[in-house]
Structures are given as structure tokens and as C-alpha cells.
Amino acid sequence: MNALGLTLAALSSYDYSTRAAAYHILGCFVSHMEGARFRDKKQLQCLLDVVKNGIRKENIRLAFTLGLYGARAAQVILRPEEHMYIRTTRFLLSHEYLDLRKVPDFYRLFYSSDIEHKVERDWILSLLSDGMRDKYCYELYDYQKIFMVIMTYYDSPLCDEASQPLVMDVFMKASKIPKAAYELIRDHSLLTWIQNILAKWYVENKTLGTVITLLNNLWFTNLGTKGKTKSKEEQDEVGEQEKFLPLHLVNEMLSVLMILLRHIRPNLGGVHIAQYFGTLSSVLRYRRRVLDAFTEMGRFAINQQILSSSKALILLQKWSVIEKDLDLQEKLSNLAKEYQIKELKSASSANFQGALYTIGSIKEKYRPGSRHVKKQLGAELETDAQEVSSLQDSKHTT
Numbered sequence: 001m002n003a004l005g006l007t008l009a010a011l012s013s014y015d016y017s018t019r020a021a022a023y024h025i026l027g028c029f030v031s032h033m034e035g036a037r038f039r040d041k042k043q044l045q046c047l048l049d050v051v052k053n054g055i056r057k058e059n060i061r062l063a064f065t066l067g068l069y070g071a072r073a074a075q076v077i078l079r080p081e082e083h084m085y086i087r088t089t090r091f092l093l094s095h096e097y098l099d100l101r102k103v104p105d106f107y108r109l110f111y112s113s114d115i116e117h118k119v120e121r122d123w124i125l126s127l128l129s130d131g132m133r134d135k136y137c138y139e140l141y142d143y144q145k146i147f148m149v150i151m152t153y154y155d156s157p158l159c160d161e162a163s164q165p166l167v168m169d170v171f172m173k174a175s176k177i178p179k180a181a182y183e184l185i186r187d188h189s190l191l192t193w194i195q196n197i198l199a200k201w202y203v204e205n206k207t208l209g210t211v212i213t214l215l216n217n218l219w220f221t222n223l224g225t226k227g228k229t230k231s232k233e234e235q236d237e238v239g240e241q242e243k244f245l246p247l248h249l250v251n252e253m254l255s256v257l258m259i260l261l262r263h264i265r266p267n268l269g270g271v272h273i274a275q276y277f278g279t280l281s282s283v284l285r286y287r288r289r290v291l292d293a294f295t296e297m298g299r300f301a302i303n304q305q306i307l308s309s310s311k312a313l314i315l316l317q318k319w320s321v322i323e324k325d326l327d328l329q330e331k332l333s334n335l336a337k338e339y340q341i342k343e344l345k346s347a348s349s350a351n352f353q354g355a356l357y358t359i360g361s362i363k364e365k366y367r368p369g370s371r372h373v374k375k376q377l378g379a380e381l382e383t384d385a386q387e388v389s390s391l392q393d394s395k396h397t398t
Contacts, residue, residue, distance in 0.1 A: 012067035037182030054098030065131030132173040138180040175217035
């Protein structure tokens with residue numbers, strides 16, 4: 001059955017010959033199946049007939065999500081004990097052909113009122129997550145307004161801890177596709193949605209790391225080759241004026257990164273911290289380039305101030321905590337005290353309270369007293385204790 005699933009998935013191949021071979025194998029499989037006798041023969045015939053009737057052109061390429069659905073449906077059909085067997089066979093029996101413009105049975109599974117609705121929703125979310133591969137998959141989802149549905153679902157109380165990573169994974173994979181990365185920001189307000197996630201007083205490290213990686217992917221996918229500075233001679237050789245990203249997109253990305261700044265903490269992880277500061281540095285430099293180019297062209301740009309003094313000081317304060325630079329912390333504390341900089345004082349206090357909140361949440365999470373849990377708890381508490389110690393020193397100096 002894995003061979004049949006692989007053959008159905010091969011209908012999504014970019015290679016013409018591979019698709020032709022897959023269609024030939026499926027034709028041979030149908031002819032051999034006519035004389036065979038086994039339990040789920042009629043269900044498999046129904047699946048192949050639905051796929052066949054949906055193909056209107058010779059050797060057409062299916063979106064990867066559709067090929068993956070066919071492969072997983074073939075596996076489910078041979079497992080009648082599973083709940084998805086009934087849902088899959090019901091869909092196949094109620095459709096004459098496979099609509100190549102839609103994700104099969106998305107709305108019925110996602111909004112299911114069945115007692116096993118969670119199984120059905122997680123199954124279709126897993127299909128969306130694994131099926132996002134290229135711009136054709138993005139167009140398939142966009143046609144059905146799937147991104148709006150799952151963004152709303154993520155923010156609702158119905159979305160549990162198992163479903164949230166699946167939703168995030170859909171956007172994570174879409175953020176690596178140039179067309180999707182741009183249109184998700186322009187048409188679906190993805191950055192505003194991320195701001196809503198960061199509006200909480202405390203965001204868990206796992207979610208925070210995922211958000212940082214998502215922003216990193218969105219920025220560098222949209223930036224592409226535009227991040228390379230071209231000299232006037234190179235522009236004259238090409239004969240075209242240098243193209244820039246829309247300034248409002250750059251400003252919105254910078255705004256989200258500055259909101260994210262208050263959640264940055266030492267126990268976040270080196271990879272995600274490096275991603276955050278790398279993305280922030282790239283956005284600031286590119287914004288400066290755009291504004292300089294606008295000045296040369298005589299174009300007017302609103303809000304040309306790149307970074308306020310208070311935001312720059314908060315950025316330095318976060319860096320001093322991450323690097324455990326006590327000398328820099330002391331200087332910033334004295335500066336905040338001398339000039340009564342409320343933002344800097346509140347940032348220092350938020351770091352201190354956030355570290356205490358992290359320790360409290362770890363204690364709550366690992367309440368059972370097994371030896372393995374105690375070791376893991378001790379390691380996390382030791383890391384956070386160092387953070388609290390440095391934060392206390394910074395707080396007392398103020």
C-alpha cells in the first residue's frame with residue numbers, strides 16, 4: 001500500500017517523465033485490480049476513479065497537497081478500525097471527481113461536530129502542514145481562504161497545544177515561498193497576527209522561538225537579492241533602477257521586532273537570539289538604504305527616524321542581560337536613574353519579573369517528584385538563577 005501511496009504522490013512531481021510513469025503504473029494497477037479479490041477493493045477503486053475523473057489534461061501535475069491526500073487516503077482505506085476510514089470513504093462516495101483547486105474535504109473535517117472532531121481536525125491540519133511545498137500549494141490554500149481560518153483558530157480557546165504547532169508549521173513552510181511570504185503580509189496581515197501573539201505578558205520559549213524563526217524567514221524570503229547593494233555603474237549596465245521593498249512593509253516588520261524585543265531573555269536559546277538580532281540588524285540597514293535612496297530621488301518619506309533613543313537604550317539593556325555584562329548594566333541603570341527614563345526602568349523590571357515567572361512555571365510543570373524530573377528541573381533552575389542574580393544586581397543599582 002505504500003507503493004500505491006508513493007505512486008499517487010508522484011503525480012505531483014515536477015519531472016514530466018516521472019509523472020508519466022506514475023500515470024502508467026496507476027493504469028496498470030486498475031487493470032490488475034479488476035480480476036483481484038480482497039476486502040477493500042471497492043474503496044480503492046472508488047479512490048482511483050475520483051482521482052481519474054478529476055484529471056482533465058494529459059499528464060497534468062497535481063499540487064503536492066492533493067497527491068499527499070491521495071497517498072494518505074489509500075492508507076486509511078486499508079485500516080477500517082480507524083475513525084478516519086468512515087470520513088474518507090464518505091467523502092469519496094459523495095464526489096464524482098477530485099477538484100484540483102481545493103483541499104479535499106477541508107471544511108467538513110475542520111468544522112466537524114463529530115465526537116471525534118479533534119482527530120479529524122488534527123488529521124487535516126497535519127495534511128496542510130506536510131502538504132505546503134511550493135507556490136501551487138499556497139494558491140490552493142489561498143483559494144479556499146484556509147489561512148484566514150487557521151489564523152482565527154489559533155487565537156481561539158479551542159486551539160490546544162497539539163494543534164498550535166501544526167498551524168505554525170503551515171506558516172513556517174509558507175514563509176519560505178517568495179509569493180506566499182509577500183502575500184501573507186500584504187493580503188492576510190500576518191505581521192498583525194504575530195503582534196497579537198506577542199501581546200501576552202509572557203510568551204513561552206517554544207512559541208517565542210517559532211515566532212522568531214517565522215519572522216526571520218519572512219524577512220529574508222521577501223528581501224531575496226534586494227539586500228545586495230548595487231553601485232550606480234551596475235545599475236547603468238542593467239538599465240533598470242534599483243527596486244526596493246515597500247517602505248510600509250519594512251516599517252511594519254521593524255515594529256513587530258521592537259515589540260518582540262521585550263520578550264527576549266537569556267534562556268531563550270542562542271540560535272533564536274542570533275536569528276532575532278540578525279533580522280533586526282538587516283531590517284535597520286535596509287530601511288536606511290531605502291530612505292537614502294528616496295532622498296536621492298527627491299521622494300518624500302514619513303517617519304524617517306530609524307530608532308528612538310529609548311528603544312536603543314532598551315536594546316542595549318537586553319544585550320547586557322544576555323551577555324551578562326554587569327558594567328554595561330550598571331551604566332544603563334545610572335543613566336535611567338539620572339534622566340528618569342521610564343522605558344528603561346520598566347524593561348529592567350520586566351526582565352526581573354519574567355525570570356521569576358519562568359522559574360514558577362517550571363516548578364508547576366515538573367511538580368511530580370521523580371529523579372529524572374528533579375535533574376531536569378535543577379538544570380533549568382540553575383540557568384534561571386544566574387539570570388535572576390544579574391537582574392537583581394541591576395535592579396538594586398536603580
